[in-house]
Amino acid sequence: MNEELSSRLIALLARIEPLLPPEHAEIDWRRDIAALWERHPLAGGRLVAVSPRDDVSLDDLVGIERQKRALLDNTRAFIAGRPANHALLWGARGTGKSSIIRALLNDLSGEGLRLIQVDRHDLVGLPGLVARLRDQRYRFIVYCDDLSFEASDHAYKALKSVLDGTLTGPPENVLIYATSNRRHLLPEAAVDNTDTRIVDGELHHGDAVEEKISLSDRFGLWLAFHAFNQETFLVACEYWVKYLEGDWHAQAREEALRYATLRGVRSGRAAWQFACQWVGAGE
Template identity: 35%
Template sequence: MSDQGDPLARIADALERLAGALPAMPDWTAAPAYVWDRSGARAVANLAAPSLDLLQGIDAQKALVTANVARLAAGHAAHDMLLWGARGMGKSALLRASVIAAQDRDPAALALVQVAPDASAALPGLFAALGGEQRRFLVFIDDLGFAEGDSEGSRALRSWLEGGVDARPGNVRLAVTANRRAIVSRHAGEQAISSREEGPINPRDAVDDKLALADRFGLSIGFHVCSQDDYLAIVGGYCASHGLSWDQGEALEWAKRRGARSGRVAWQFVTELAGRAGQSL
């Protein structure tokens, strides 16, 4: 305990209270995955994902992601990845499944670290912790988006990807999922080049500054709404894996009522079938 009669000790105690406790850090070699939030990091004992062969309709995307994750796990040159496009088409599931496949070959080589939505600003602290480890890490930001007018967030991410003094270390790569390739929203008015200056910065320049973020990723992989055949193949694969019988017409009606065909909608239909059959998944 500090000597409360000592002015320097009182000042030190006050500074410690203002700074708060240091973020908690786990054993970075002990788990297949971790979650990073504002309180620090915690280990996840079991990393869950569909097997790679059940992720159908995205064969080209699957080949790119699994190869890149395998390179990272092996300690070879690997890219940061932006997975963008249609909702429910397996972007985050593919990342998790690719990490599991790499861990099947060598559990100690690679871990997934998912960043909570409220913890992106604390990424430099995470990078500092991971940079001292021998293990490789895929840092995963799911469903990334920036609020209207938020230019600092996109600039920070660009700095972390390359060029900044707090850029991610060599044993870390970033994987981001987003609904848009540019990550940020675009409005119709942003598409037109203004014929006059509006303030000190041309509006088109501001838009281009945001769009430049996507260029920092070595792999930018698009996911698109699946066809009817792909949707039925996904349903069929899941049902075969879990021993469920199904009807093609009912599967199509399920998608029609939800206004979409995707891997997520297919899984929801399979969940319905399993529930009716009294089966767990």
């Protein structure tokens, strides 16, 4: 290589190097139970090991017994190598959708479950990620939190493809779990129904509606999460107050109801926040 070409190559590498992601220790799935997937335009993508956020377990989550049982059964079937479904957890904010995923990992990581979180903006790299996991001996939940798309957002096509749109589909050791405030992941407007028509007595949706439903339909397990009623909210408040080693009595109950009224919400998240406030104030 002549001197001029060598100098140009060195200069080019110097310009590219700052654009490359920093080095991270290689993932060791025997040790690491959770990771973040970060797409990069030059490096393709990387897995960054992360520690679990907390030690919450399924037993700690109050008021969502049906959802816990359904998701646990589905995940245990997956770990055992039996047929299982991709899962969409949708519903009101703060009702335990994200917490139940973290709890699953904490409870089942010893049985070979691993979790990889993918941000919506990195979904374009999802096919590359699942291909990388194909030959691993562990069972992976690829997790998309608070997932939703705008009408002009085409990133959802990568998710559709991985779920059920390619010849091969995802490997048998990978499932997709997603949480969302939207049942169909996309905004639904009244104008979408203008193309709906009746044909031989049957209701046929227009293309806009069919396109939006087609994504959520690829999740075989739908779990709905709703705001708590007053009794369930108080049960959750009592649990978390005692969890934080506080006292639960008539005054605490009254303050919990006042807290929910002022916030305008009754949920598991609100119950935890009340408990932190109540116990933290030394009441």
